[in-house]
Amino acid sequence: MPKSPWSVPVTEALHASGVRVADLDTNATPGFRGDKKAGELLLEQRRTVLSGLQEKLYANGRSGDPRSILLVLQGMDTAGKGGIVRHVIGSVDPQGVDHASFGVPTEQERRHNYLWRIRKQLPRGGQIGVFDRSHYEDVLVVRVHELVPQDVWGKRYDEINRFERTAADAGTTIIKVAMFVSLDEQRKRLTQRLDRPDKYWKFDPADIGERAHWPDYQKAYQDVLDRTCTDYAPWYVVPSDRKWYSRLAVTELLIDALEALDLDWPPAHFDIEEQRRRLAAS
Ligand code: ADP
Numbered sequence: 001m002p003k004s005p006w007s008v009p010v011t012e013a014l015h016a017s018g019v020r021v022a023d024l025d026t027n028a029t030p031g032f033r034g035d036k037k038a039g040e041l042l043l044e045q046r047r048t049v050l051s052g053l054q055e056k057l058y059a060n061g062r063s064g065d066p067r068s069i070l071l072v073l074q075g076m077d078t079a080g081k082g083g084i085v086r087h088v089i090g091s092v093d094p095q096g097v098d099h100a101s102f103g104v105p106t107e108q109e110r111r112h113n114y115l116w117r118i119r120k121q122l123p124r125g126g127q128i129g130v131f132d133r134s135h136y137e138d139v140l141v142v143r144v145h146e147l148v149p150q151d152v153w154g155k156r157y158d159e160i161n162r163f164e165r166t167a168a169d170a171g172t173t174i175i176k177v178a179m180f181v182s183l184d185e186q187r188k189r190l191t192q193r194l195d196r197p198d199k200y201w202k203f204d205p206a207d208i209g210e211r212a213h214w215p216d217y218q219k220a221y222q223d224v225l226d227r228t229c230t231d232y233a234p235w236y237v238v239p240s241d242r243k244w245y246s247r248l249a250v251t252e253l254l255i256d257a258l259e260a261l262d263l264d265w266p267p268a269h270f271d272i273e274e275q276r277r278r279l280a281a282s
Contacts, residue, residue, distance in 0.1 A: 005042055006031050010252040016178070016225040016235035021218045026182045027241040032248070039244045046251045047091035053258035054128060056265060058096040061126010063266035066171040068123035069257055071250070072131045074140070074224075075179030076217065077207040078189035079240050080247075081132050084177075087247045088254070089130055098123040101132035114138040114156070115163055122167055128254070129172070135160055136176075136224055144216045157227040164233040173257045174233035177250055178221060179240040183214060 006013070013031030032039060057069065071089075073081045089097055100121035109117045115135055123129025139160070143153050164174055181189070193203040210217075229235040236253055240246040 003033070005034050005038065006252075007033055009256070010249055011234075011236070011256055014236040014238055014249060014253070016229045016237050019225060019237045021180070021222045021225065021237075022215075024180055024237065024239065026180045026185065026239045028239045029242060029245045030239065032245065036242065036244050039242075039248050043087075043244065043248045043251060046248065046255060047088070050088070050251055050255050050258070051092050053255060053263070054092040054096050056263040057128070057258060057261065058093065058126045060263055060266050061096075061124065063269070064125070065266075066125040067261055068125055068127050068129060068172045069254065070123055070129040070131065070167065070172050070174045071254065072134045072136070072174065072176040073179065074134060074136050074177070074221075075240065076181065076186065076214070077204070077210060078186045078193075079179035079181050080243055081179060082202075083243055084179075084247060084250050085130060085132060088251050089128070091251075092128065096127055098127045098129040099132070100130070102134055102137060115159070119163075123172060125171065135163070136228075139224060140217065140220045143220045144213050157223070160228055161230060161233075164228075164230070168232040173261065175253050175257055176229075176233060176235045177238055177253065178225065178235055179238050179246055180221075181240050183211060185241045186211065 008031040010031055029039075034042070057067070060067070071084075073084055075081050085099065089099070098121065102117065105114075105117065118131075118135045121129070121131070135156075139153050139156050142148055143150075168174055190203070190207060193199040225235050225237070236249075238246045238249050
């Protein structure tokens with residue numbers, strides 16, 4: 001049998017338990033045996049597998065199956081969340097994707113509990129939901145910049161666990177991905193945004209200020225991983241200095257989740273022979 005390109009399944013290689021954010025090697029490629037070329041080649045193949053599985057999920061959803069997948073993407077600026085959406089999620093039929101991104105809350109959103117806008121975007125049956133940022137901003141940026149008092153954000157970890165438990169019980173497989181790049185890699189990527197007119201639109205001057213808060217973000221991420229990595233909504237920590245690796249890793253996480261649903265094509269809800277006869281006579 002040919003050797004698997006993975007020495008360890010990706011769900012094990014990237015599981016957040018025991019991860020120390022401050023010590024993470026963001027340039028590593030955990031569990032993968034190959035180099036960039038092998039990774040890119042494999043990604044091409046696995047995108048096709050992902051697309052086939054997604055079609056089955058969608059087909060079942062159309063037949064009333066309430067199950068769905070939710071991919072939660074968190075990461076510092078330039079970590080590559082957009083690249084995951086474009087290169088990984090972009091390989092499946094857009095009809096089957098419920099995409100939501102969460103920026104600074106609007107005035108209307110601020111009038112509600114922080115989970116209000118999140119709950120509204122949970123994926124429908126048969127869909128792959130993608131959260132580009134999420135309710136975790138409410139214990140990350142909100143904590144680092146003290147946008148609410150500690151006794152308010154401090155309660156949110158348990159609230160988030162309960163919220164995710166409810167979604168999981170309703171049939172949503174939750175995969176949470178934390179993407180980390182080194183400060184050096186982030187500088188390179190931000191520099192590129194300033195060097196290239198086709199990247200100016202991605203540049204936000206505030207991103208430079210956030211770099212000074214990185215130690216606080218590391219602490220906040222550590223608490224997120226320690227307090228909200230559950231068996232029903234696990235965190236995976238993806239070293240993201242190498243874009244080919246982070247994209248391949250998230251593709252594998254999605255494939256793993258879809259395979260675990262053990263989907264089949266939904267059976268015909270009509271008499272096939274009778275429909276053949278009708279069609280022939282029509
Ligand atoms: P991106 O930077 O991912 O391209 P946006 O510019 O639309 O996206 O918005 C992201 C910004 O919104 C980030 O700086 C993020 O920290 C902030 N943000 C997201 N959720 C919240 C929140 N609940 N409270 C305050 N700021 C938030």
